[in-house]
Amino acid sequence: MIRSQFLALLFGWMRANGAGKIATDIWHELYLPEPNGGMIEEISVPLVSYRAVSDLAAERLGDPFLGLHVAQGTPRGSYGILEYAVRNAPNVAEGFARTVQYLGLLSETVRLEARTVAGEFIIAHHVPGEPSCVGRHGNEFTMAIFHRFVRELTESPVCATRVELAHEAPPDISELEAHFGTTNIHFGMKRNQLVLDEQILTLPIVTHDETLLPWLDRCAETLLPSRSDDDEDPVPHVREKIRRCLHEHKAPSLPGVAWQLRMSPRTLQRRLAATQRSFASEVDEVRRELVESYLREPELNIDAIASLLGYAGRRGFERAILRWYGTTARKLRRERLTMTQ
Secondary structure, eight states, X not given: OEEEHHHHHHHHHHHHTTOHHHHHHHHHHTTOOOOBOSSXXXXXXXXXXXXXXXXXXXXXXXXXXXXXXXXXXXXXXXXXXXXXXXXXXXXXXXXXXXXHHTGGGTOSSXXXXXXXXXXXXXXXXXXXXBTTXXXXXXXXXXXXXXXXXXXXXXXXXXXOSEEEOSSOOOSOOHHHHHHHTXXXXXXXXXXXXXXXXGGGGGOBOTTOOTXXXXXXXXXXXXXXXXXXXXXXXXXXXHHHHHHHHHHTTOOOOHHHHHHHTTSOHHHHHHHHHTTTOOHHHHHHHHHHHXXXXXXXXXXXOHHHHHHHTTOSSHHHHHHHHHHHHSSOXXXXXXXXXXXXX
16 A cells, blocks of 8 residues: 555646546546545555556546646645645755655655765655556656756756656657756666756755744654654664764764754663663664665765765775675675675
8 A cells, every 4th residue: 555645636636637527537437545634635545556547547638748747736735744844944955854754744655765976966766666666657756746846945947967767668758858857867777766966955945944944843753653663662763863864974973863852962872771772883773774775776886885874984884894794895795786686
């Protein structure tokens, strides 16, 4: 099952553009549930139904770029607290950090990463175990709306450096090229990626409100679904905060993470110690989790991975790999790449 804001937006877009009867017919034919109420309108369906709905709608409307067109017409505020937190962030880096952090408000199924590699800022979107992700129209919608928001929030004519889409290439991609401002679009990539110049991360968001933002952050964090191990873990969000620091190229620090968790460094140390952990061990564990993902990315070299994990140099990274796996980073890299082929 997948919670889908896209399908709710798709039906709204169809009705607004004179295709209400087609929308109603598809709804009844596929036995779709009513949208969930609340600030964010969404429909929960099996992933196969998600793809079938958008494919059928595109066919009956004669619109091969349906996902793109829905992204271009999505009304402001469709993503609730998450969207407003992003709109009030100071810059693009902070905006996307919040998108990743608060993704749980939208979906438990989709995975989203934001990282920088060799001068590029990469927004990666995938569904574990689903090489075509959410299907053509959902994939194109997701990448298009991210690109649209970057332009809208910065009021800058940002063009993509590269776009990668999980589905197979359609016969015509002209409208995608026009939207993203590039012909460098690749298909059949098993995940979706929007690649932008790293310099966009510092662009200010024109709607930033430093007074409103802390309130929106508190609301978003309160609304995030509880994790299954929250009752056992007295500090359930420590690792999320450490990941956020690393994604923003900031060194994770005990005072900094404690401040984000709204507690003193001494309190955080005490709560970690109560579960036989330390802040250093938590940083180490997050790095070990992330390295498994990074080693499978062929475009990342060893130095880039070390930098993404917050190591000042390659030597510290190599020592960590030896401690974790008893081998060298280069040998481990070859092994992990072989496993993905």
